[in-house]
Amino acid sequence: MPAQIIPVDDPADPRLAPYRDIRERDLVGRQGRFIAEGKVVLNVLLRQSPFETESLLLLENRLAGVDELIEAAPDGVPAYVCPAAVLDAVAGFHVHRGILALGRRSAARELDAALEALPANALVIVLAGLANHDNIGAIFRNAAAFEADLVVLDETAGDPLYRKAIRVSVGAALKVPFVRAGAVATITERLAAHDFDCLALSPSGGTSVGAYRPGRRRALFFGSEGPGLPEPVMRSMRTIRIPMSERFDSLNVAAASAIALHRLWHGADAAGSAD
Amino acid sequence: MPAQIIPVDDPADPRLAPYRDIRERDLVGRQGRFIAEGKVVLNVLLRQSPFETESLLLLENRLAGVDELIEAAPDGVPAYVCPAAVLDAVAGFHVHRGILALGRRSAARELDAALEALPANALVIVLAGLANHDNIGAIFRNAAAFEADLVVLDETAGDPLYRKAIRVSVGAALKVPFVRAGAVATITERLAAHDFDCLALSPSGGTSVGAYRPGRRRALFFGSEGPGLPEPVMRSMRTIRIPMSERFDSLNVAAASAIALHRLWHGADAAGSAD
Structure with a gap:
């Protein structure tokens, strides 16, 4: 499968740092990155968007339903998979959908x-x-x-x-x-x-x-x-x-x-x- | 002036009871009443709506800007006026706009x-x-x-x-x-x-x-x-x-x-x- 599934059990894992305190980071910005949420949006990101995907973050109980996303992701992109308690601890609130991605902004065009x-x-x-x-x-x-x-x-x-x-x-x-x-x-x-x-x-x-x-x-x-x-x-x-x-x-x-x-x-x- | 301006300084004043815990009451309902907010909406309520207005609740620092509403209200409708601390204590959150009304639902039609x-x-x-x-x-x-x-x-x-x-x-x-x-x-x-x-x-x-x-x-x-x-x-x-x-x-x-x-x-x- 193109995306690489990586189980993560520690909320302090530095690989999840870009997903930390999601709401607070909404306000201060993400240094050229953005957060996409939900199956429909991630499908657009992975199939119809010019933006690069740096990683996925998935609730483990959602994994069964997102084969398509895993398949559509570029080869080797990490798909971190974690339990709800870890995801909520990282994000700083209860992440209902449990399907997230970190995308990278493109260079500004004229x-x-x-x-x-x-x-x-x-x-x-x-x-x-x-x-x-x-x-x-x-x-x-x-x-x-x-x-x-x-x-x-x-x-x-x-x-x-x-x-x-x-x-x-x-x-x-x-x-x-x-x-x-x-x-x-x-x-x-x-x-x-x-x-x-x-x-x-x-x-x-x-x-x-x-x-x-x-x-x-x-x-x-x-x-x-x-x-x-x-x-x-x-x-x-x-x-x-x-x-x-x-x-x-x-x-x-x-x-x-x-x-x-x-x-x-x-x-x-x-x-x-x-x- | 048609509406009757009534200063209120006590959050426990029973006349403000319908405005208490606004968000919680959104969920459980208001026994045939509803809350309208903001100048534009209250203008519709008072001038273009079939619904009756039971009372207004206004922040005292908003009073100067709502002459029109006071004028448009039916004769004798109470317009309770209070400081921000009282309003916030009654409503249970910070009421930004400070212009509220309590309306009454009509009987159901066939x-x-x-x-x-x-x-x-x-x-x-x-x-x-x-x-x-x-x-x-x-x-x-x-x-x-x-x-x-x-x-x-x-x-x-x-x-x-x-x-x-x-x-x-x-x-x-x-x-x-x-x-x-x-x-x-x-x-x-x-x-x-x-x-x-x-x-x-x-x-x-x-x-x-x-x-x-x-x-x-x-x-x-x-x-x-x-x-x-x-x-x-x-x-x-x-x-x-x-x-x-x-x-x-x-x-x-x-x-x-x-x-x-x-x-x-x-x-x-x-x-x-x-x-």
Whole structure:
């Protein structure tokens, strides 16, 4: 079997150090690494992700059900297997699922290089100031479902490889390519230079999302949860609105992204007309 | 001012009893009452909801910012005002927002009576076995944004008036009418009797959501987070799918509801064509 199964019985075993005090380490970061959890997410990590897996950590009573993961792991990657008491002692809380992996972040890419490589009908998402990891995870999940080619994060957006963002994304944060860039104005400028139609989603947007006809490369901007996109950004690009009730004009940003990506997906027209 | 401001300095004051040990009481229930939190939600409760407000509980340092709420409350409703230490002692944890209300549930309605009262183009949501309160709250939020007329809960679905569901819904759970009915088969039968086109949202659905033309009363069924709707239910009605990537065919049920309601909303066509 590709992964190498290694029983561990001592919570102090230094090989488990990267899994120690999981929640506390969420806050301070992991020196270029991230934690993925659960069978579905690990399947994405091992089969559909560009990120390297450094190790697995499995509850011994889960081992029987994860043959596929063991098989999919690169040759020789250690799969540490331990009893619940050891896992809980290492992690610092009761790890319910008992299926964990440690992944390694890739080297940062340049925005221009990333944009250069995209197809002519590319769909890009820009997250500007979006900080909530539930929302980031949910948007990545929607991005994967509607085949967005790239997510661009401005300097103030949250981290897609934060543990909870990965979990909420059901692994999509490990699959949909993303790049961290600078200020949103710079991102807008680079997208325009690469022939992207920049679109800001806004309740007061000028074009209804159903009326927009995606003709070429398009980039969909989402702002932070409260204030949304800054005014100068909105003024610099076309604005798109999702028509909704005047008596309750409030959609969560993840829900808005689902609707907008559904509408802007290049597969939508073909798929929508097939009945 | 309509609400009656009553300073309280003693955490043991019996008038604050309904707010005691908030989290523990979430689990055991509140004898026909519910807790609403935050300015936005309380605005919905006081201005757009059929539910009665029994009292408000406000942090004294928040009082200056909630004139509108005090004004909107029914005449004589007590608004207890206390320092943070008292509020935290009563609630049993640190109440960050400091704006709470106690509402009273309405008497249960009959499904038939509720359906009878709906308009000819009514849009109804059926939640069958959906248990997660985040998802229930998110679906209510989407239901309000796209003007669903009624949410029907089967006997196994979660409670829209659970504290977290109300919070996630941004108050929509207090605004969109809902009715608790029996088994999903019975609900389906009653909807059909009231001339509803019953639609099951499913990844393997026969009709693309963009191709469905809402012509009359329609009811959109959502199943539980894992297994979805039971097979017999699916076979008994038209199935609708949201086209998406074959490589990542996984949408959260709340995201799916956003897309489906956006598409099925009777205001969507008119609003969508206005550019």
